[in-house]
Amino acid sequence: MTKKIFIIIGLLTTYLSGYSQYTTLNAHSHNDYQNDIPFWSAYYAGFGSIEADIWAVNGELMVAHQENEINAERTLDQLYIQPIVKLFKMNGGKAWGKNNNTFQLVIELKSAVEPTLSLLVRKLDQYPEIFNQKVNKNAIQVTITGKQPAPSSFDKYPDYIYFDGNLNQKYSEAQLKRVPLFSLNLKEYTKWNGKANIPANDVKRISKIIDSVHQLGSKIRFWGAPDIINAWKVLINLQVDYLNTDKISKLAEYLNNYNHTQYTAIEQHIAYLPTYAYLKKPMRVKNVILLIGDGMGLAHLYAGYTANMGALSIFNMLNIGFSKTSSADSYVTDSGAGGSAFAIGEKTNNRSIGVDALGITHENIPELLSRRAIKSAIISVGDITDATPAVFYAHQSERDWAEKIADDFMHSPVDILMGGNPKVFTSRKDGRNLLDELKKKKFQIIMDFNDINKLNKGKAIVLDDKATCSKIDGRSDFLPKSVSKSCELLTNAPKGFFMMAEGAQIDYGGHRNDMQYVIREMLDFDLAVSEALKFADKNNETLVIVTADHETGGITLLDGNYSKGMIDGQFSTNDHTGIMVPVFAYGPHSEDFRGVYENTEIFKKIITAFGIIRK
CATH class of the missing domain: 3.40.720.10 (Alkaline Phosphatase, subunit A)
Structure with missing residues (x-):
């Protein structure tokens, strides 16, 4: 039995709804090897997804974006596999010693599927406790992107090897279990530059795609997306699972503070509407x-x-x-x-x-x-x-x-x-x-x-x-x-x-x-202002002044x-x-x-x- 990935009709995702559970585990380090410190920068930032591009060269897996950038000292073993092995030993069989969180290693095949993928499997097979979640539930997930075998060949590879999805591809139910992620080029769906909001028609199109992927039980990432705060915010509101970035520290800071920079009403009060009686009959103060x-x-x-x-x-x-x-x-x-x-x-x-x-x-x-x-x-x-x-x-x-x-x-x-x-x-x-x-x-x-x-x-x-x-x-x-x-x-x-x-504690916040x-604190202060205005309306000789001694926090409102x-x-x-x-x-x-x-x-x-x- 095969299943075509259809675009679900109707918006299940509400744009601008907010999605409060985002952390650095929702961050994807795109072309991670191009950072000054590959792997470790994203790892210590707590990223949940890290990407490396590999080439098969003379029986070795080299990490590079273009073939002419291949350097004999930059192998997958040196930059990723051995550092991961080291930290798992250090953390007692876990990615992070302080919790049971793990991450996915997204490996893009730049050279032909074979022998590249088989070379990768031979390397990973040496460490089943690190790369196979059936052996160790805290193992990392390895997802293959870029060049891939046909879905009908998925079962030729160990079941700890997963594959990045293709919206135009037919998958059987068994094959879909090997597709935890869909990575899409955002530029194919919108020309949006990251400023303000995505055009409404584009939002509908993108939201349908996101919902269709979520309906399959998979996660979604858009590459080619603007890499700025406003774009991250918009993609979060659209419930994109992984935020693609080349700016590890900036995205980490944004996500680490995310829950402290959001608020949704848990209380409301009726604003007091003054009588403005003093305008009719000027009084002394x-x-x-x-x-x-x-x-x-x-x-x-x-x-x-x-x-x-x-x-x-x-x-x-x-x-x-x-x-x-x-x-x-x-x-x-x-x-x-x-x-x-x-x-x-x-x-x-x-x-x-x-x-x-x-x-x-x-x-x-x-x-x-x-x-x-x-x-x-x-x-x-x-x-x-x-x-x-x-x-x-x-x-x-x-x-x-x-x-x-x-x-x-x-x-x-x-x-x-x-x-x-x-x-x-x-x-x-x-x-x-x-x-x-x-x-x-x-x-x-x-x-x-x-x-x-x-x-x-x-x-x-x-x-x-x-x-x-x-x-x-x-x-x-x-x-x-x-x-x-x-x-x-x-x-x-x-x-x-x-x-x-x-209202002292507006400043504390x-x-x-x-x-x-x-x-x-701001709303509590407004209630105090209400009391002052009520008194002023009863006593038309009362002047009420509301101000601040300074601003604290340099707040900007993004949404x-x-x-x-x-x-x-x-x-x-x-x-x-x-x-x-x-x-x-x-x-x-x-x-x-x-x-x-x-x-x-x-x-x-x-x-x-x-x-x-x-x-």
């Missing part, structure tokens, strides 16, 4: 809520928007500007200098907290406002002595001086403090318990966030390390609830209030190059799907970048935040909104 998404750039925002299926409360704010983030001593700021620009209105050096580039202390916003009896609240879903919250109550030349920063709070007029790291207040080298001292200053102290509703009017401190837990690891609604509760506590302040709330981390909340991105760094960050504003004086300006202007715009004029 009595309250300012500044929300800082630490490390939040445009890509973070749009990733969050896409993951939330095309909705963010932040994007419902009408007035938008851009802040230039460089510090006094660096094109790329850190949170100390970036936050200090907001808090004291001065450019300063990286690592500085509330002092200028010369180390001179300047009054921060809460200190300036306290002279007018305006209350203040500082909130973070991170260490409350970390740079961004610290700049609003401390003055130190080094951001790591946590105990000194906590001590500065003892002299700060801030009325509400919510965040993590209580130990820096209670278990100190100087033996002091700052929380006991703060109780004497009439602060309500809460050490368990679950007790936050016990707070009533007056000064309050909430310190709970649950604040420093990530959303991925189970943090609750600490940030949005802290914003809501602080608004409740301060709503009746006669002269108004200033609040800074930080950027540093980790973890898209899920970034997006989960997305609004209906699935799916994002596919890349990180260019695990640190901060120098790109401008957006500023969103809502409420009276929000139009003042339009344009492009230095980050220090945010300080000036805030105090001007409060009616304070500084010379």
Whole structure:
């Protein structure tokens, strides 16, 4: 009985569906012998498929692409067989000692099938425990491509020898069991150059071919495909089993990070749509809520928007500007200098907290406002002595001086403090318990966030390390609830209030190059923005500002799907970048935040909104 490989009618593969299980085992080192270090580069990169071209010359198998490139020192034995034998002995009969994964060796016959294939079999027969999976289930798979015997001759060769398939070839069921792979020239199906998407008609044609191969229980590889990130991404979305590459390290890096650069929605919230009531009746500014998404750039925002299926409360704010983030001593700021620009209105050096580039202390916003009896609240879903919250109550030349920063709070007029790291207040080298001292200053102290509703009017401190837990690891609604509760506590302040709330862990996700981390924190931050906007709609004298101190991760978005909340991105760094960050504003004086300006202007715009004029 014979079976023709027909193209299956109907798309079983959904283009752009995503395929989350890709690893370096899905990588194929094309013409591997042309690398500076044949075999070992692909092996140590964890590739699941490695290709070598061979020629039969005087009873020996030589490795070369063209016959005129044959070199007596480059034999299949030297470059592949003996290295594989060595590593199997070293790893106790496995390709990799740490797991049971194996790989396939794709051998392209350049010279005539015979005697080339028989020479190969004689060499491999010496090591059945390495090349025969019936002898050793962890043995590698040998697949013959290029020149091949007719399918009717497959059974003349040992059953550990497999063959690359041909779509136009008829195979019996028994023969198909010897065809685990189909390697096709992509250029025969599309002229696509790897940029943007494959044309729709070509996608249909290619998808049908992929599905037909998968229906046979075989895997597929396209050679001649563009060898760039966008092409790898598109081929993954099409569920191509092996990605063909001549760029081992780049593809390995892409695949090793693949699961950290993808996200598909697991939660969704309804974006808050403000009333824009302040537009109808201009009001003075009595309250300012500044929300800082630490490390939040445009890509973070749009990733969050896409993951939330095309909705963010932040994007419902009408007035938008851009802040230039460089510090006094660096094109790329850190949170100390970036936050200090907001808090004291001065450019300063990286690592500085509330002092200028010369180390001179300047009054921060809460200190300036306290002279007018305006209350203040500082909130973070991170260490409350970390740079961004610290700049609003401390003055130190080094951001790591946590105990000194906590001590500065003892002299700060801030009325509400919510965040993590209580130990820096209670278990100190100087033996002091700052929380006991703060109780004497009439602060309500809460050490368990679950007790936050016990707070009533007056000064309050909430310190709970649950604040420093990530959303991925189970943090609750600490940030949005802290914003809501602080608004409740301060709503009746006669002269108004200033609040800074930080989405600290957007930055952490950027540093980790973890898209899920970034997006989960981004969406939590948006919920906090929703609470601020809701309060502003109840109190038309409230100005809400949303911005970032810098961008982290250098994120680019390569693909997305609004209906699935799916994002596919890349990180260019695990640190901060120098790109401008957006500023969103809502409420009276929000139009003042339009344009492009230095980050220090945010300080000036805030105090001007409060009616304070500084010379």
